[in-house]
Amino acid sequence: MTTETTLPDTTATAGTTAGNDEIRPPAEVRYAAELATLAAWDSERGHELPPGWRLSPRAVRAFVVGSDELGVSRKFYGDDPLVDRAVVSLMGRQGLMLVGEPGTAKSMLSELLSAAVSGSSTLTVQGTAGTTEDHVRYSWNYALLVSEGPSERSLVPSPICTGMREGRVVRFEEITRCAPEIQDTLVSILSEKQLMVPELGPDARVAARPGFTVIATANLKDRGVHEMSAALKRRFSFETVAPVRDRAFEIELVQRQLAAELGPEGDRPEVPRDVLEVLVTVFQDLRTGSTREGAPVKRPETVMSTAEAVNVAVAASLEARYLGDGTVTAAEVARQVAGVALKGEEEDARRLRHYVDNVVRERARTDARWKAFFTAAEPLWR
Numbered sequence: 001m002t003t004e005t006t007l008p009d010t011t012a013t014a015g016t017t018a019g020n021d022e023i024r025p026p027a028e029v030r031y032a033a034e035l036a037t038l039a040a041w042d043s044e045r046g047h048e049l050p051p052g053w054r055l056s057p058r059a060v061r062a063f064v065v066g067s068d069e070l071g072v073s074r075k076f077y078g079d080d081p082l083v084d085r086a087v088v089s090l091m092g093r094q095g096l097m098l099v100g101e102p103g104t105a106k107s108m109l110s111e112l113l114s115a116a117v118s119g120s121s122t123l124t125v126q127g128t129a130g131t132t133e134d135h136v137r138y139s140w141n142y143a144l145l146v147s148e149g150p151s152e153r154s155l156v157p158s159p160i161c162t163g164m165r166e167g168r169v170v171r172f173e174e175i176t177r178c179a180p181e182i183q184d185t186l187v188s189i190l191s192e193k194q195l196m197v198p199e200l201g202p203d204a205r206v207a208a209r210p211g212f213t214v215i216a217t218a219n220l221k222d223r224g225v226h227e228m229s230a231a232l233k234r235r236f237s238f239e240t241v242a243p244v245r246d247r248a249f250e251i252e253l254v255q256r257q258l259a260a261e262l263g264p265e266g267d268r269p270e271v272p273r274d275v276l277e278v279l280v281t282v283f284q285d286l287r288t289g290s291t292r293e294g295a296p297v298k299r300p301e302t303v304m305s306t307a308e309a310v311n312v313a314v315a316a317s318l319e320a321r322y323l324g325d326g327t328v329t330a331a332e333v334a335r336q337v338a339g340v341a342l343k344g345e346e347e348d349a350r351r352l353r354h355y356v357d358n359v360v361r362e363r364a365r366t367d368a369r370w371k372a373f374f375t376a377a378e379p380l381w382r
């Protein structure tokens, strides 16, 4: 069903950063200006570029962690040495495997790195239980295959095939959701850097150009994921992406993401810093299982990731704007946290309630923000 033509156009006020009507343009479009600045910086300073790269490793790092001097925004928070190591592994022979809990910005990091290194982040294989070898290697345009037989024209390259030919970074999302035999298709590609195409002749092959590599992401916590074979593991260097620990950093991150998703302040309800502080504190308490004062907290099964904290902040802003009076308070946050954390799990509802009944109630005695949170959260379980 399409309703495009009958609905009023609200995209202009929803505030996309790219100025077109795509919900989320790829990183190289969203940050085109920053990428151009960094390329200019490279040539001005004469930085050396690894073969096939669009930017120098220094510029790639600056793109991800930001540079005040160059006016480049920070995008990934928390672990700068990890970014350095990731950039170094992209120059090496192995692929880069980003593993970690859900919502720790593994996909975001892989998108940013490929946008910076290759100028595009769209060569992506989305791993699912239904991913086949064809998705990893190549397939055929059957109409052409029938009419003219196997040929260059009838071959449909996979993103990996294209990345090899063009010397670009390819992203492989959620690789552990693919069956092991599909994951293993990558083994020979990564070690031999070539892909045989026997249908086009005994020696026909796609050879990888410099600049080709794979950034894979895997969420090791979810159910229904497959083991990785030792052979595949050897082809990758692994980096574990951890949740952001620093509260001030997480607050800044949520603020930035709010601006990225809902537009600059002025176009949307302001989320006061002290409300963000409540939000981030709730997430950190429930994520770590302990308050800052050291009191134990029952951790929900649901991962209280930073990505979810951003979702709550966005939802609270939308609630305030469209259903409330335009001010975001801890009350909107409380209502949205309940929705995020529960995910229909009774046990998690009990844990959150325990947190509200104990920790939040105590804080509410002396702090008006926590009182607003408590008053809004309390009736949710009555």
Ligand SMILES: Nc1ncnc2c1ncn2[C@@H]1O[C@H](COP(=O)(O)OP(=O)(O)OP(=O)(O)O)[C@@H](O)[C@H]1O
Residues within 6 Å of the ligand: 075, 076, 077, 078, 100, 101, 102, 103, 104, 105, 106, 107, 108, 109, 217, 218, 219, 243, 244, 253, 257, 306, 307, 308, 310
């Ligand atoms: N360290 C961080 N720096 C910046 N943003 C972060 C960070 N951690 C989480 N985020 C937020 O999380 C959002 C989504 O993260 P992303 O989808 O990349 O996570 P993921 O690790 O791939 O999760 P999943 O395992 O569920 O696929 C980002 O867009 C950002 O808002």
Ligand SMILES: [Mg+2]
Residues within 6 Å of the ligand: 106, 107, 108, 173, 217
């Ligand atoms: Mg992901």
